[in-house]
Amino acid sequence: MSVTSLPTAAVAASRPKGRRRRRRDLVGLLYVLPAMALVLVFFIVPIGMTAWMSLHNWPLLGLPRFIGLRNYERLWSDAGFWASLRFTLVYTGVATVAIFAVAFPLALLVEKPRPLASLLRTAFFLPVVVGFATAALLWVWLLNTDSGLFSPALQALGITPQRINILGTFDTAFAAIVAMVVWKVAGFTMILLMTGLQGIPADIVEAARIDHAGPLQRFRFITLPLMRRTLGLALILCITGSMLAFDQFYIMVAGGPGNQTLTAVYWIFNQSFVSFRLGYGAALSIVLLAILLVLSLGQLWLLRDREDAR
Structure with a gap:
């Protein structure tokens, strides 16, 4: 066998591997195509249509009229x-702190197998x-x-002298919501945190216990750092869900009392489907999406691993 024939043989041998690799890539692409189609149809296209609507005076009835960035200029005032x-x-802020204050102890309670x-x-x-x-209708009842x-329970316990309308004042309505x-x-946040707790290697915790590290020290220097990714996911989901709050305020207090509980989504709803300013409502939606994007990226940056930051 001549030396000059070696490259040719190597190329011929690599061709089946190349074909298998392309076939494997094609099969992988076919698997993700349904998910890509769903994201395109239900996420990318609606965002594009909303951005296009935000550049128009888009009434409920009649033809839309292109007005450029006037809707965005209007929202500043x-x-x-x-x-x-x-x-x-x-x-x-209040809801996120309250959820984590309840979910974390619950996760610690049910993390380990016990009766x-x-x-x-x-x-x-x-x-x-x-x-x-x-859930909102249940709590209204x-x-x-x-x-x-x-x-009646507050009255029976002597906390209030008589029955009160809890949803009638801002402070009590806000606390109830x-x-x-x-x-x-x-419960959902508890499951996420419990998964993160169960992913902490037991030998690390045991080594810290042997080194006489107390519960607070183990929690601060082992549990929290090793749960950074889980905490980041739970925090992003919690903050995003709270920023998009609408159902509970619409059903329980209808934005009251005195329009003091109007959330951003509630205001967008009023502008779009009560005042029929669909173009302006679309502009408000794009601005809220940008705010959520900034908040999420900020959380990811703050909760990034030190190794990823290097």
Whole structure:
């Protein structure tokens, strides 16, 4: 066999491998095509259509008229939108802290196999399967002054001298809505955090215990750093869901009392489907999407691993 024939033989031998690689890539592409089609149809195309609508004066009836960036210029002087955005940010901060304050202890409680752990996991997770609208209607009944549970209980315990309308004032209505959201969402966050806790290697925890590290030290220097990715995912989901809050405020208080609980999505809903300013509502939606994108990227940057930052 001559030396000059070696490259030719190598090329011939590599051809079947190249064909197998291309076939494998094609099969992988076929597997992801349905997901790509769903993302394109239900995410990319709607965002593009919303961005196009935001550049028009788009009435409910009649032909749209192109106006460029006037909708975006208008929102800078829209006091109602900025008030709703401020309230949404306050609600997001309070709800996120409350959810994590409940979900983390629950995750620590049910993380390890112990008696009734499976039953407790199921009980804590059950509210998650209830829709937000259904949960809001349930709590409207529980908070009813006459036929509900909470108002008579407060009177019976001597906390209030008489039955009160919990949803009638801002402070009590806000607290009731946050309590409902925590009851509804904490179980899902608990499952995420429990998964992160179970992913911590037992030998690392045992080594820290042998080195006489206390529970708080193990939690600070082992649990939290090793759960960084899980915490980041749970935090992003929690903040995004809170920023998009609508159902509970619409059903339980209808933006009241005194329009003090209008969230950003609620304001967009009013502009789009009550005032029939669809183009302006689309512009507000694009701005809210940009805010959510900035918040999510900021969280990912703050919670990044040190190795990834290098």
